[in-house]
Amino acid sequence: MSAAPILITGGGRRLGRHCAERLVDDGHPVIVSYRRERPELEAMRSRGIVTLPADFSSEAGILDFIARLKGETKSLRAIVHNASDWAPDSFGDDAGADFERLFRVHMLAPYLINLQCRELLEACGEPQRDIVHMTDYVARKGSKRHAAYAASKAGLENLTLSFAAMFAPEIQVNAIAPALIMLNQGDDAHYAERAKAKSAMGMVPGPGVIYQSLRYLLDNRYVTGITLPVDGGRHLR
Incomplete structure (x- = not known):
């Protein structure tokens, strides 16, 4: 456990929220960014999670978030x-x-x-500091309906390699590439069965598998520059 917080961007819902709350359960202070106010954010605040609004759709919004983040903390254990x-x-x-x-x-x-924010990670004082990029299975496969999404996630996956080389050995930089993890509200049984059939494991595992993967990267001092697939063997289909 570190006294320096872990930042999770987009941490107000779904996978981000799950990981934020699990980290708090494990004794880590957490900061999350969020795009829109949601009822569940108040519950997160009640648990001590710091919530910062952020608009990453513009460069000005990104820079504004960075400035407010630096006003909130002087160090970070990890950035997710x-x-x-x-x-x-x-x-x-x-x-x-x-x-x-x-x-x-x-x-x-x-x-x-x-x-x-490299300086915040370097100020952590812990032997391990991490950056984790959440990419996507489609970054390597492409997508018929989400080509722009897939391309930008592929770019993020490539940034993993560049930053891992740039920041080594002080900061480890890795990626997690999920496929189907959770269903969306409104997904019916027929959709769920078709979605599960795309992977060799044939299941909807839930967000816990992402936290397990994140925990592995946060706890391993000898891993950097990798993309960890969490896709249930989808590449085998």
């Missing part, structure tokens, strides 16, 4: 880049703007936060 926008491709006049938004959320925000 979980903020994401699962947006389908658009084919109208807004297609370029939509691509640029995904680029900023998935690539520019991690890039600038890593560069400008």
